[in-house]
Amino acid sequence: MRPRVSLQDAALRRGNFSLRIEPVRSGDAGLYEAQVTHNMVAQRCQVELGIITVTVSPPSPVIENEPLLLSCNSSHQANLLETCWFHSKHQVPTSRTFCSLHGALSILRPSVSDAGSWSCQLRYSDNEIISATYNLQVLG
Numbered sequence: 001m002r003p004r005v006s007l008q009d010a011a012l013r014r015g016n017f018s019l020r021i022e023p024v025r026s027g028d029a030g031l032y033e034a035q036v037t038h039n040m041v042a043q044r045c046q047v048e049l050g051i052i053t054v055t056v057s058p059p060s061p062v063i064e065n066e067p068l069l070l071s072c073n074s075s076h077q078a079n080l081l082e083t084c085w086f087h088s089k090h091q092v093p094t095s096r097t098f099c100s101l102h103g104a105l106s107i108l109r110p111s112v113s114d115a116g117s118w119s120c121q122l123r124y125s126d127n128e129i130i131s132a133t134y135n136l137q138v139l140g
Helices: none
Strands: 005-007 019-021 030-038 041-049 052-057 068-074 080-087 098-101 104-107 116-124 129-136
Touching: 052 116, 052 129, 068 080, 068 116, 068 129, 080 098
Parallel strands: none
Antiparallel strands: 005 019, 030 041, 052 068, 068 104, 080 116, 098 104, 116 129
């Protein structure tokens, strides 16, 4: 994973053995384990890294009145119970213009007013709720 991975040497001396991955990619999802031994004492921790992405088809910027599909995908393994979409922090109701199905949102006739922050919120059977945001550009 080099050169995307780094450890902060100064932080190690203070007991912080964080791993930094930048940029994170879909293939980075999975279980990570760290082990540190100091004065003959070993400490271990495990962290599950989940990835959530929002994509748009066709790619942004989109053209006004041309249909688009926002998709929300996650590496979380539990059963997906509900997907909610938000535009500028306001929940988007399903209508003739906005159709939501299986983690995706279809916008049949996008307008310039649909540009901006779009967020998906996924709720799973294990009570996990995760979200991601996409900044949509619409050309008039």
